[in-house]
């Protein structure tokens with residue numbers, strides 16, 4: 072079985088600043104993979120590279136065995152990869168319902184259709200309603216997304232990301248800024264919604280990381296210094312030194 | 321309480337509740353289009369209504385770009401004008417060859433002309449939104465407007481190209497000579513186009529236009545190419561602008577360079593913005609107001625464009641959502657029954673505000689007469705009251721009205737704000753938010 076994501080020897084320079092150096096990352100099908108690392112390590116940049124938001128200076132990225140490096144974000148999305156953003160990135164003036172529905176439209180095959188009434192597409196309506204139910208925002212469906220509370224916007228962000236039914240889901244710090252109860256709820260949500268899919272998650276909260284991930288990669292200064300199961304990572308002296316040491320104690 | 325619970329949408333019923341307001345708005349719109357010329361029967365009002373109808377289609381087409389997709393164009397008249405020219409050439413060809421095409425089908429020629437040019441020009445210009453799109457639209461507008469003076473055989477140079485709409489085959493005994501028949505032709509296309517443009521907003525493409533307007537970056541991560549969305553939106557806008565241009569050509573029986581110039585592009589931007597981009601009918605209201613202003617103001621003052629500019633700046637500064645958003649602000653108050661709480665404050669504020677406006681108008685007219693090389697003697701009439709320009713008394717009145725009116729008006733507007741807050745608080749308590 073081909074890997075869900077394979078990153079080989081990817082480099083990224085902004086000007087002459089080397090942000091990502093010789094990045095190699097393999098994520099298997101159905102795996103829950105956490106990427107951790109200190110601030111500014113290049114975690115979001117890695118997400119941007121894989122999702123096509125920026126193109127690598129050199130190197131290759133494959134999704135399910137198909138080359139995706141160099142493709143535009145929407146082409147990568149259509150091949151089954153969907154990502155969320157660290158800073159909430161929703162359609163602020165549109166309602167919660169419309170936000171989710173837009174994220175459902177391409178996947179349900181309606182594309183750029185201008186001959187169909189969007190309100191009378193049963194599968195779109197049903198899927199939107201299900202996702203709203205999943206992210207607990209049904210009671211807020213007619214509120215413009217920009218008026219939601221912070222935690223609600225984060226949940227909407229997750230909802231938009233999973234709505235298209237992509238097989239690979241990438242979440243960039245989905246619980247950042249949430250209270251403990253909100254975090255617990257969000258983690259349960261993520262666990263349930265990504266059942267049977269591949270999940271790549273960037274997370275600073277170590278209890279979330281070790282509770283959720285099958286494998287963990289540690290990124291420091293644009294380079295993966297360790298990759299393995301939670302136990303392996305916990306016991307890795309390099310990781311302790313570079314990262315966990317400062318966070319845990 | 322029962323009212324509140326019945327308003328709450330049930331989670332499974334996802335079609336937006338078509339409320340009474342929705343049907344009322346469309347009902348009023350269609351009835352107004354059909355009945356108004358029967359109430360106001362003079363030839364002059366039929367001409368006015370015809371111009372309003374054309375402007376309304378044009379402004380609605382502009383709002384596909386501005387309000388729906390977030391594209392600010394300075395060259396939308398290109399598609400209006402090319403639609404007009406192609407319609408004139410089409411009409412002349414139909415008449416010359418005796419083709420069996422009656423006049424009511426001619427707007428389709430304009431529409432397809434607008435569409436074809438939008439298809440050609442749009443792909444490059446919609447590559448980016450924002451400033452880049454605005455600048456490209458301006459450049460293309462200039463390009464087409466200047467080539468209209470160079471390609472004389474097609475555009476007819478300064479004089480333009482004329483046609484005769486009555487040379488086309490009659491339909492049901494209508495030869496479209498009388499203005500009222502032309503009006504109903506325009507009204508027919510206005511209703512059809514408005515329904516089509518509204519329907520467009522309710523399609524997957526229409527919804528994605530809004531998404532691209534709000535956040536083009538995120539659109540890419542849910543499978544859509546924002547460029548394609550903008551391009552398709554642009555093509556539809558071009559099509560309906562072409563219909564409007566063809567109707568103008570039918571109405572005036574001429575197409576000339578002014579049709580595709582920067583002024584025409586500016587007027588449609590004004591109309592759409594003044595009416596309001598946030599509501600579907602906003603541009604229609606804007607078209608009514610701007611057309612009336614153009615016709616009426618130019619009769620009573622030589623500096624009517626100045627007033628036009630002042631009104632536009634006023635709207636941009638104080639009501640950026642346009643006139644419709646000002647009106648729609650009152651909807652929760654109306655529903656909650658608290659509108660009477662603000663009306664007295666409005667009436668109190670109205671008096672000094674009008675006096676202030678009169679002062680400004682008087683001052684502008686005095687300055688206009690002097691700056692246009694007037695001798696400084698003579699009289700001007702403001703609301704039929706004669707003012708002697710040479711008299712210091714007139715100047716004093718203008719100054720007192722402007723300055724005094726401003727101060728008093730400002731005080732009374734505070735009263736309006738307070739009354740508004742009280743009314744809104746009560747409305748919120750009764751469960752009406754927006």
Ligand SMILES: Nc1ncnc2c1ncn2[C@@H]1O[C@H](COP(=O)(O)OP(=O)(O)OP(=O)(O)O)[C@@H](O)[C@H]1O
Nearest residue numbers: 085088090108109110111112113114115116117157
């Ligand atoms: N477009 C860009 N141009 C220049 N530098 C950039 C750009 N994007 C990111 N960087 C730099 O790259 C480095 C890595 O940033 P990145 O956002 O990937 O870090 P991160 O690991 O996600 O950090 P955090 O935990 O704070 O989210 C930072 O030093 C950042 O300033």
Ligand SMILES: [Mg+2]
Nearest residue numbers: 114115116157
């Ligand atoms: Mg980051």
